[in-house]
Amino acid sequence: MLDYIIMGMVLEEELTGYDIVKEVQNSIGNFYKANYGRLYPALSKLAEKGFLTMREEMQGKRLKKYYQTTALGRQTFLNWLSAPVDPNAGGDFQLAQIFFYGELPKELRDQRLREYEALLEKTLQQLQQIESTLPSENLSDKDYFGISTLYYGFAQAHNTLRWLAYIREQKPLSQFLNDHNEQNKKEKRQ
Amino acid sequence: MLDYIIMGMVLEEELTGYDIVKEVQNSIGNFYKANYGRLYPALSKLAEKGFLTMREEMQGKRLKKYYQTTALGRQTFLNWLSAPVDPNAGGDFQLAQIFFYGELPKELRDQRLREYEALLEKTLQQLQQIESTLPSENLSDKDYFGISTLYYGFAQAHNTLRWLAYIREQKPLSQFLNDHNEQNKKEKRQ
């Protein structure tokens, strides 16, 4: 996945390996960690294979290597980005793709987002099924914490679904965190 | 981490490798995937090192190997479980520990949960700082989806915090998903 993240990061902008690690940290750092030990070898290989260009620049006595995606790299990246949602891949995988979804045509993007929503709905159903077989009252400490992580999964999946529907409609992000309450107010009025 | 998850799963109950994979799938499958390729070698090594006992049983013509944690394994597991929250570890790591938190004395468990809460509060602050440097209105498609994942991180961290406070007080799990609305009703009343 790192290869695609790199290509995505330097699609338009020339960056050094060091810059890329910072960028990744500040953007998708919540669910993906880049480290130098893997990044630098990956950059060399991508440049060698023709997916990236490399330009060396001396700044004082310090050598900097700027990388940028080639046409071939761009095509490879877009193929990856266009791929249908993988049910077996973890959520981080989808999230990393969505970060770059601005590069996809709206119709395809919407389709993929809806597919991901459908997948999460299915996950919720499976969780519901597991939950229905489990006790949820008068639990021992051991059972309580064991089962608690199931509810965590529930809540996170719900939250992700809310987020997906929200960004699919490209509603204003600045209001996303408040919108929870708004929804409940509406429900109360009914 | 797999080693500890295995030891935690067979603390009291004898299970086969196959059973363990199923158990893991049904309990922490949301954030941790076990596969046979890694599980079976791990089981052999843990038994070899004295952390697990192994009992072979023929069922018809089928050989089953039942594993269970030894006193040594239990101690090793509890040391891992008692360790302070690691700021560098991903959320999955903490979640896998919390699954077993019933095995910890309440005081230590509460302390660790509070530490994790503090860590997430810090994460939220960092996200807020990044967010404050970013535009959030009139975004291009590219910027919109890039920034959207930041808001995702926000929402998930909030959600995790709510969950942590909830389970720390051992409130009834069956009400966790509804409690959102309850909170907002209280806020409205004020």
Place this chain on the structure above:
DNA sequence: TCCCTCATGTAAGTAGTTACATGATTTC
């Protein structure tokens, strides 16, 4: 009879971390 689940494992490959090694530039 055929397919699905149960059941154990190996081999090859991919991904990712941690520690090490080096040195320049900037900021306090």
Place this chain on the structure above:
DNA sequence: GAAATCATGTAACTACTTACATGAGGGA
């Protein structure tokens, strides 16, 4: 002058996935 950050990389290790290989038991 010291500490933090910038900047590039290698080596060893750990973790994880995927594909392969084998075969029993149970249900349609």
